[in-house]
Amino acid sequence: MKLGYNEATCKENSTVEKDLELCEKYGYDYIELRLDMLKDYLKTHTVDDLKAFFAKSHLKPFAFNSIENINFCNELEWKELVELFTFGCEIAQQIGNPYMIVVPTVTPEICTKNEKEVFDDSVKVLNQLADIAEPYGVKLSFEPIGDKKWCCNSVRQALEIVQAVNRDSVGLTVDCINVYLHDKCADVEYIKKIPKEKLFVFHINDCEDLPLGILDHCHRLMPGLGAIPVQAVSDAVQAVGYDGPACLELFRPEYWQMDAEDVIKMGADTTRPFL
Numbered sequence: 001m002k003l004g005y006n007e008a009t010c011k012e013n014s015t016v017e018k019d020l021e022l023c024e025k026y027g028y029d030y031i032e033l034r035l036d037m038l039k040d041y042l043k044t045h046t047v048d049d050l051k052a053f054f055a056k057s058h059l060k061p062f063a064f065n066s067i068e069n070i071n072f073c074n075e076l077e078w079k080e081l082v083e084l085f086t087f088g089c090e091i092a093q094q095i096g097n098p099y100m101i102v103v104p105t106v107t108p109e110i111c112t113k114n115e116k117e118v119f120d121d122s123v124k125v126l127n128q129l130a131d132i133a134e135p136y137g138v139k140l141s142f143e144p145i146g147d148k149k150w151c152c153n154s155v156r157q158a159l160e161i162v163q164a165v166n167r168d169s170v171g172l173t174v175d176c177i178n179v180y181l182h183d184k185c186a187d188v189e190y191i192k193k194i195p196k197e198k199l200f201v202f203h204i205n206d207c208e209d210l211p212l213g214i215l216d217h218c219h220r221l222m223p224g225l226g227a228i229p230v231q232a233v234s235d236a237v238q239a240v241g242y243d244g245p246a247c248l249e250l251f252r253p254e255y256w257q258m259d260a261e262d263v264i265k266m267g268a269d270t271t272r273p274f275l
Contacts (some may be wrong), residue, residue, distance in 0.1 A: 001238065001275045002029035003268060004062055004245030006203065007037050010263050012077050012256035016041035016050075020262040021056040023059050030062035030199075030245040033097070035088055038064070045127050047094050054095060060247055063099035063141060063173075064088045064179060070129070071105035071121050071151050072113070089136040099141045099200055100133060101173055102126070104152035111151045118151045122161045142202040143173035146181025147216070154182050155190050162198055174237055175203035175249065177220055180228045181212065188232050196241035203269055206230055220250040222270040234274045246275055 005028045007019055014022075016037050023031050041050070054060055067085050069077070088100055104122065105111075111118075112113050122142075129140055144150070144158035155174060162170055172194060179185050206226035208219040223230045234246065248267040255263045 001202070001243060002233075002245040003013040003051075003275060004028060004030040004247030005264065006032040006065060006247045006249035007034040007065035007163060007249040008065065009248055009255060010071065010252075010260040011037060011070050011269060013258065013263075014260035017045075018260055019264070020053055020059065020259055021076075024057050026265050026268040028059055028264075030247065032063045032065050032247050032249070033061060034065050035067075035084060038091065047091060050091075050095050050253060057243060058196065059098035059116060060160075061092075061095050062247065064092060065249075066095060066101040066103050066143070067129070069105040070125050071118065073105075073125075078128070082132065087133060089138045091134050092138045093136040094192050097138070099139050101141045101143055101201060102129060103143050103145060104150050106145070106147075106150045108149070110148045113151050115157065118157070119161055119164070122152060123164050125162070126165045126170050127167070130165070130167050134169050135201050136226040139169045139171065139200060141171055141173045143175060143201075143203075144182075146178035146183075154187070155179060155194070156187065159194055159198070166179050167198075173201040173203060174199065174233070175229055176205050176223075176228050176233045177217065178203075179233055180207060185229055185233065186213065188229065188236055191233065191236035192239050194240050199237065199240050199242045200244075202237050202242060202246050203249040204230065204234065204274060205248065205250055209223065217251045218253055220252050222250070222266060223248070224270055224275055230274055246271060
């Protein structure tokens with residue numbers, strides 16, 4: 001696998017410009033740009049600036065993060081979501097960014113929608129978004145979030161949805177902590193059931209050893225420093241035939257208080273053993 005970086009890792013202590021510079025410096029192969037950070041970047045830069053950077057750099061764009069809460073939208077929510085999604089597709093087409101990560105809806109408490117409701121709505125919404133994205137040459141990478149507050153929270157459930165959509169442009173994101181949040185990786189072998197052509201994105205991370213229900217995304221750690229069997233997840237992903245980037249994605253406030261260069265260097269050092 002290749003070395004990838006997701007901008008969530010330093011989203012409070014860095015910028016697109018700084019992330020591009022540092023990821024190039026420390027040998028990352030790919031970067032996942034955040035749409036909110038990209039909008040800030042475009043206040044003082046142009047898309048041509050971004051294209052020029054990638055044209056002369058080893059680092060390449062991989063996936064925009066992220067279109068969230070895609071399920072059960074009301075009319076206004078859907079309108080705003082489509083506007084952001086279309087903005088992302090337009091930029092992605094211009095810079096050669098192949099994937100857009102899309103995320104199921106989260107509720108304040110445990111989601112009470114049943115699986116059929118989630119399945120039916122997800123299939124409908126992913127088809128609607130794919131209709132928008134395909135003319136831009138952009139693919140959707142659907143990411144189940146392991147916590148029960150999210151309406152789609154397992155690899156198994158997400159794969160069933162993606163297979164029902166049955167479009168070349170719709171696949172899956174596998175994220176270490178989301179596999180762990182679902183059942184402490186008891187079902188890690190299920191990853192091997194994903195067809196190679198449906199596994200679009202792999203997020204690598206670790207987390208503190210906390211009980212499910214208390215563990216949250218703020219407890220993420222660098223790979224190999226926590227409770228997740230990162231090697232087992234990485235092995236399962238590679239067993240499918242995935243050879244894209246392992247993208248470091250962390251939301252840890254402690255890392256946001258550090259110098260971005262220290263975090264990005266540490267990320268490269270801790271992730272490389274799992275590639």
